[in-house]
Amino acid sequence: DVKVTQSSRYLVKRTGEKVFLECVQDMDHENMFWYRQDPGLGLRLIYFSYDVKMKEKGDIPEGYSVSREKKERFSLILESASTNQTSMYLCASSMPGTGSYEQYFGPGTRLTVT
Amino acid sequence: SQKIEQNSEALNIQEGKTATLTCNYTNYSPAYLQWYRQDPGRGPVFLLLIRENEKEKRKERLKVTFDTTLKQSLFHITASQPADSATYLCALPMNTGFQKLVFGTGTRLLVSP
Numbered sequence: 001d002v003k004v005t006q007s008s009r010y011l012v013k014r015t016g017e018k019v020f021l022e023c024v025q026d027m028d029h030e031n032m033f034w035y036r037q038d039p040g041l042g043l044r045l046i047y048f049s050y051d052v053k054m055k056e057k058g059d060i061p062e063g064y065s066v067s068r069e070k071k072e073r074f075s076l077i078l079e080s081a082s083t084n085q086t087s088m089y090l091c092a093s094s095m096p097g098t099g100s101y102e103q104y105f106g107p108g109t110r111l112t113v114t
Numbered sequence: 115s116q117k118i119e120q121n122s123e124a125l126n127i128q129e130g131k132t133a134t135l136t137c138n139y140t141n142y143s144p145a146y147l148q149w150y151r152q153d154p155g156r157g158p159v160f161l162l163l164i165r166e167n168e169k170e171k172r173k174e175r176l177k178v179t180f181d182t183t184l185k186q187s188l189f190h191i192t193a194s195q196p197a198d199s200a201t202y203l204c205a206l207p208m209n210t211g212f213q214k215l216v217f218g219t220g221t222r223l224l225v226s227p
Contacts, residue, residue, distance in 0.1 A: 094213065110155075
Protein backbone atom coordinates (compact mmCIF):
# COMPACT_ATOMS: atom_id res chain seq x y z
CA ASP A 1 0.00 0.00 0.00
CA VAL A 2 1.09 3.52 -0.76
CA LYS A 3 1.89 5.45 2.32
CA VAL A 4 2.10 9.21 2.51
CA THR A 5 3.18 10.60 5.84
CA GLN A 6 3.27 14.16 7.10
CA SER A 7 5.58 15.33 9.82
CA SER A 8 2.95 16.68 12.22
CA ARG A 9 -0.78 16.25 12.71
CA TYR A 10 -1.13 19.50 14.64
CA LEU A 11 1.12 22.55 14.65
CA VAL A 12 0.81 25.91 16.38
CA LYS A 13 3.08 28.74 15.25
CA ARG A 14 3.33 32.45 15.83
CA THR A 15 2.90 35.15 13.21
CA GLY A 16 6.16 35.79 11.40
CA GLU A 17 7.72 32.41 12.12
CA LYS A 18 9.20 30.31 9.34
CA VAL A 19 7.29 27.04 9.14
CA PHE A 20 8.31 23.78 7.49
CA LEU A 21 5.78 21.09 6.65
CA GLU A 22 7.31 17.81 5.55
CA CYS A 23 5.77 15.07 3.44
CA VAL A 24 7.25 11.67 2.61
CA GLN A 25 5.89 9.00 0.27
CA ASP A 26 7.19 5.47 0.02
CA MET A 27 6.06 4.36 -3.44
CA ASP A 28 8.58 6.08 -5.70
CA HIS A 29 5.89 8.41 -7.08
CA GLU A 30 7.09 11.15 -9.39
CA ASN A 31 4.30 13.62 -8.67
CA MET A 32 3.76 15.28 -5.32
CA PHE A 33 1.29 17.96 -4.32
CA TRP A 34 0.57 20.38 -1.52
CA TYR A 35 -3.01 21.50 -0.89
CA ARG A 36 -4.74 23.52 1.75
CA GLN A 37 -8.32 22.81 2.76
CA ASP A 38 -10.63 25.40 4.24
CA PRO A 39 -14.35 25.17 5.03
CA GLY A 40 -16.46 26.23 2.08
CA LEU A 41 -13.44 26.52 -0.21
CA GLY A 42 -12.47 22.89 -0.50
CA LEU A 43 -9.03 21.67 -1.49
CA ARG A 44 -6.85 24.20 -3.28
CA LEU A 45 -3.54 23.40 -4.91
CA ILE A 46 -0.58 25.35 -3.58
CA TYR A 47 2.30 23.69 -5.43
CA PHE A 48 2.93 20.66 -7.58
CA SER A 49 6.23 18.86 -8.20
CA TYR A 50 6.67 16.42 -11.07
CA ASP A 51 10.27 15.45 -10.37
CA VAL A 52 13.18 16.18 -8.09
CA LYS A 53 13.88 19.92 -8.05
CA MET A 54 10.98 20.54 -10.46
CA LYS A 55 7.91 22.46 -9.35
CA GLU A 56 4.90 24.33 -10.63
CA LYS A 57 2.76 26.90 -8.91
CA GLY A 58 -0.78 25.92 -8.17
CA ASP A 59 -3.75 28.20 -7.66
CA ILE A 60 -2.60 29.83 -4.42
CA PRO A 61 1.22 29.88 -4.18
CA GLU A 62 1.53 33.32 -2.59
CA GLY A 63 3.24 33.17 0.79
CA TYR A 64 4.52 29.63 0.22
CA SER A 65 7.56 27.97 -1.28
CA VAL A 66 8.48 24.33 -1.74
CA SER A 67 11.53 22.12 -1.87
CA ARG A 68 12.02 18.71 -3.41
CA GLU A 69 15.60 17.55 -3.06
CA LYS A 70 14.77 13.84 -2.97
CA LYS A 71 12.08 12.00 -4.84
CA GLU A 72 10.29 10.77 -1.75
CA ARG A 73 10.22 14.07 0.14
CA PHE A 74 8.32 17.28 -0.60
CA SER A 75 8.49 20.19 1.80
CA LEU A 76 6.17 23.17 2.08
CA ILE A 77 7.66 26.32 3.55
CA LEU A 78 5.82 29.29 4.96
CA GLU A 79 8.49 31.98 4.89
CA SER A 80 6.69 34.24 7.36
CA ALA A 81 3.55 32.68 8.75
CA SER A 82 0.41 34.79 8.88
CA THR A 83 -2.95 34.17 10.52
CA ASN A 84 -4.63 33.70 7.14
CA GLN A 85 -2.45 30.65 6.64
CA THR A 86 -4.24 28.86 9.45
CA SER A 87 -5.63 25.83 7.66
CA MET A 88 -5.48 22.08 7.09
CA TYR A 89 -2.54 21.21 4.85
CA LEU A 90 -2.65 18.03 2.82
CA CYS A 91 0.13 16.39 0.88
CA ALA A 92 -0.51 13.93 -1.94
CA SER A 93 1.42 11.87 -4.44
CA SER A 94 0.65 10.15 -7.73
CA MET A 95 2.39 8.18 -10.43
CA PRO A 96 2.09 9.46 -14.01
CA GLY A 97 1.66 7.04 -16.87
CA THR A 98 -0.52 4.56 -15.01
CA GLY A 99 -3.74 5.95 -16.45
CA SER A 100 -5.45 6.13 -13.08
CA TYR A 101 -4.36 9.66 -12.05
CA GLU A 102 -5.23 8.58 -8.52
CA GLN A 103 -3.78 10.77 -5.82
CA TYR A 104 -2.75 9.31 -2.48
CA PHE A 105 -3.13 11.69 0.43
CA GLY A 106 -1.40 12.00 3.75
CA PRO A 107 -3.35 12.45 7.00
CA GLY A 108 -2.98 16.23 6.94
CA THR A 109 -1.40 18.84 9.21
CA ARG A 110 -3.70 21.24 10.99
CA LEU A 111 -1.71 24.45 11.29
CA THR A 112 -2.78 27.28 13.56
CA VAL A 113 -0.98 30.60 13.31
CA THR A 114 -1.55 32.90 16.26
CA SER B 115 -12.24 29.46 -14.90
CA GLN B 116 -13.05 25.86 -14.07
CA LYS B 117 -15.83 25.49 -11.58
CA ILE B 118 -17.12 22.41 -9.80
CA GLU B 119 -20.35 22.44 -7.84
CA GLN B 120 -21.40 19.93 -5.24
CA ASN B 121 -24.35 20.30 -2.94
CA SER B 122 -23.00 21.96 0.18
CA GLU B 123 -25.94 20.79 2.28
CA ALA B 124 -25.55 17.47 4.02
CA LEU B 125 -27.49 14.55 2.64
CA ASN B 126 -29.30 12.56 5.33
CA ILE B 127 -30.60 9.12 4.45
CA GLN B 128 -31.65 5.96 6.22
CA GLU B 129 -29.60 2.82 6.26
CA GLY B 130 -30.38 0.54 3.33
CA LYS B 131 -31.44 3.34 0.99
CA THR B 132 -29.50 4.54 -2.05
CA ALA B 133 -27.56 7.76 -1.66
CA THR B 134 -27.13 9.91 -4.75
CA LEU B 135 -24.62 12.75 -4.82
CA THR B 136 -24.24 15.24 -7.65
CA CYS B 137 -21.22 16.92 -9.20
CA ASN B 138 -21.72 19.64 -11.82
CA TYR B 139 -18.94 21.41 -13.65
CA THR B 140 -18.54 24.31 -16.06
CA ASN B 141 -15.95 25.73 -18.42
CA TYR B 142 -14.29 22.46 -19.11
CA SER B 143 -14.50 19.21 -21.05
CA PRO B 144 -12.60 16.81 -18.78
CA ALA B 145 -11.09 13.59 -20.02
CA TYR B 146 -11.99 11.95 -16.71
CA LEU B 147 -13.58 12.59 -13.35
CA GLN B 148 -12.72 11.13 -9.96
CA TRP B 149 -14.56 10.62 -6.70
CA TYR B 150 -12.89 10.63 -3.28
CA ARG B 151 -14.10 9.93 0.23
CA GLN B 152 -12.92 12.04 3.17
CA ASP B 153 -13.48 11.25 6.82
CA PRO B 154 -13.20 14.02 9.46
CA GLY B 155 -9.59 14.96 10.19
CA ARG B 156 -8.20 12.70 7.48
CA GLY B 157 -6.97 13.01 3.92
CA PRO B 158 -9.22 12.07 0.99
CA VAL B 159 -9.18 8.50 -0.27
CA PHE B 160 -9.65 7.69 -3.95
CA LEU B 161 -12.77 5.71 -4.84
CA LEU B 162 -13.43 5.70 -8.57
CA LEU B 163 -12.35 7.22 -11.85
CA ILE B 164 -14.64 7.47 -14.86
CA ARG B 165 -13.44 8.52 -18.30
CA GLU B 166 -15.26 10.76 -20.77
CA ASN B 167 -16.10 7.83 -23.05
CA GLU B 168 -17.65 5.82 -20.19
CA LYS B 169 -21.26 6.37 -19.23
CA GLU B 170 -21.17 4.34 -16.03
CA LYS B 171 -18.68 2.67 -13.70
CA ARG B 172 -19.34 0.33 -10.80
CA LYS B 173 -17.33 -0.87 -7.84
CA GLU B 174 -19.10 -3.02 -5.28
CA ARG B 175 -21.95 -0.84 -3.91
CA LEU B 176 -20.71 2.27 -5.71
CA LYS B 177 -21.89 3.48 -9.10
CA VAL B 178 -20.75 6.58 -10.95
CA THR B 179 -22.28 8.06 -14.08
CA PHE B 180 -20.74 10.71 -16.30
CA ASP B 181 -22.86 12.82 -18.65
CA THR B 182 -20.56 15.07 -20.67
CA THR B 183 -23.52 16.78 -22.35
CA LEU B 184 -25.09 17.80 -19.06
CA LYS B 185 -21.61 18.31 -17.54
CA GLN B 186 -22.62 16.24 -14.58
CA SER B 187 -21.57 13.17 -12.65
CA LEU B 188 -23.79 11.25 -10.26
CA PHE B 189 -22.35 9.13 -7.46
CA HIS B 190 -24.58 6.42 -6.03
CA ILE B 191 -24.10 4.27 -2.94
CA THR B 192 -26.60 1.44 -2.84
CA ALA B 193 -27.67 -0.32 0.37
CA SER B 194 -26.06 2.47 2.35
CA GLN B 195 -24.60 1.82 5.80
CA PRO B 196 -23.74 4.13 8.70
CA ALA B 197 -20.08 3.43 7.88
CA ASP B 198 -20.64 5.22 4.56
CA SER B 199 -21.10 8.49 6.45
CA ALA B 200 -18.36 10.81 5.21
CA THR B 201 -17.76 13.71 2.86
CA TYR B 202 -17.51 12.82 -0.81
CA LEU B 203 -15.47 14.95 -3.18
CA CYS B 204 -15.46 14.99 -6.94
CA ALA B 205 -12.35 16.06 -8.82
CA LEU B 206 -11.51 16.97 -12.40
CA PRO B 207 -8.15 17.41 -14.13
CA MET B 208 -7.03 20.98 -14.46
CA ASN B 209 -6.97 22.71 -17.83
CA THR B 210 -3.30 23.44 -17.19
CA GLY B 211 -2.17 19.90 -16.62
CA PHE B 212 -3.58 16.40 -16.72
CA GLN B 213 -1.91 15.35 -13.50
CA LYS B 214 -3.34 18.17 -11.43
CA LEU B 215 -6.84 18.11 -10.02
CA VAL B 216 -9.52 20.66 -9.18
CA PHE B 217 -11.69 19.48 -6.30
CA GLY B 218 -15.27 20.26 -5.47
CA THR B 219 -16.07 21.35 -1.93
CA GLY B 220 -17.70 18.02 -1.21
CA THR B 221 -21.06 16.80 0.03
CA ARG B 222 -21.42 15.35 3.50
CA LEU B 223 -23.42 12.13 3.66
CA LEU B 224 -25.02 11.02 6.93
CA VAL B 225 -26.50 7.53 7.02
CA SER B 226 -28.64 6.87 10.05
CA PRO B 227 -29.40 3.36 11.38
